[in-house]
Amino acid sequence: MRWLLLIILLTGCSTLSLPSPSPGTQVDRVPAGTLDATAARTSLAALPLATPGRLDGYVRDCGNGKACVFGQPWFDTDGDGCDQRSQVLARDLTAVERKPGRCGVQSGTLDDPYTGSQISGVSKIQIDHVVPLAEMWRSGAAAWAPEQRVAAANDLRNLVAVSGKVNQSKGDKTPDEWMPPNAAYTCSYGRIYVTVKAAYRLTVAPAERTALEQALAACG
Known part of the structure; x- marks a missing residue:
């Protein structure tokens, strides 16, 4: 029951007005609940260091009894009839049009924080788990x-609408392996990542911590 309550608290259908990226300017575009830079640095320092575990047992596929x-x-x-993908699209896109009588978003424009480019067309947009599920x-x-994994996978603090192509290039990579091509988003990306790791008391690898420290240094 307590995880059901957590799921409800972590989600919701409220929309968030987000500014557009500006090349060369720090982009402060983050989901509600994201730590500020100072709090993120403190939380990062408190995360336990550990070598990443194995992926044994990890299966994301839900088809055919997986x-x-x-x-x-x-x-x-x-x-409420509005799944998390629809909620994130409605939050992160502008000029949103929903499907008639439904929550689903059928069109809108994304100022992609990962690339700094503008994308029109929902089919070109994916929802990234900033901290990958793997x-x-x-x-x-x-x-x-x-129940806790379902809550984490659908936590709006860890979900950002981005270019499908760049999301595919990221895959399951951690910050020491991948950062958004748009350097102006480095600080925001680091803040989101640390927020989620701290919220779920996850461990952090040494190289991962170093990369996050560098990302948060970009916050000024």
């Missing part, structure tokens, strides 16, 4: 109850 360890993608966690698994989620 394990689906983080639950069905874009679960409607609060039962990384969550390696850094603590393997030991969680299924």
Whole structure:
């Protein structure tokens, strides 16, 4: 029951007005609940250091009876008929048009924080888990109850609408392996990442911590 309450608290259908990226200017575009730079630095220093665990047992696929360890993608966690993908699109895009009589977003424009470019067309947009689910698994989620993994996979603090192409290039990489091509988003990306790791008391690898320290240094 307490995880059901957590899921409800972590989600919701409220929209967030977000500024557009400006090349060469720091982009402060983050989900509600993201730590500020000072708090993120303090939280990062407190994260336990550990070598990432193995991916044994990690299965994201939910088709054909697969394990689906983080639950069905874009679960409607609060039962309001608006799944998490639709909520993030409505939050992050401008000029949003919904499907007639439904929550689903059929069109809109994204100022992509990862690339600094503007994208029109929902089919070209994907929702990124800033802390990848595979990384969550390696850094603590393997030991969680299924309900906690569903809550984490649908936590709006960890979800950002971005270019599908750049999201595919990121995959399951951690900050020591990948950072947004738009350097102006480095600070914001680091803040989001640390917020989620701290919220779920996940571990951090030494190289990962160093990369996050460098990202937060960009906050000024």
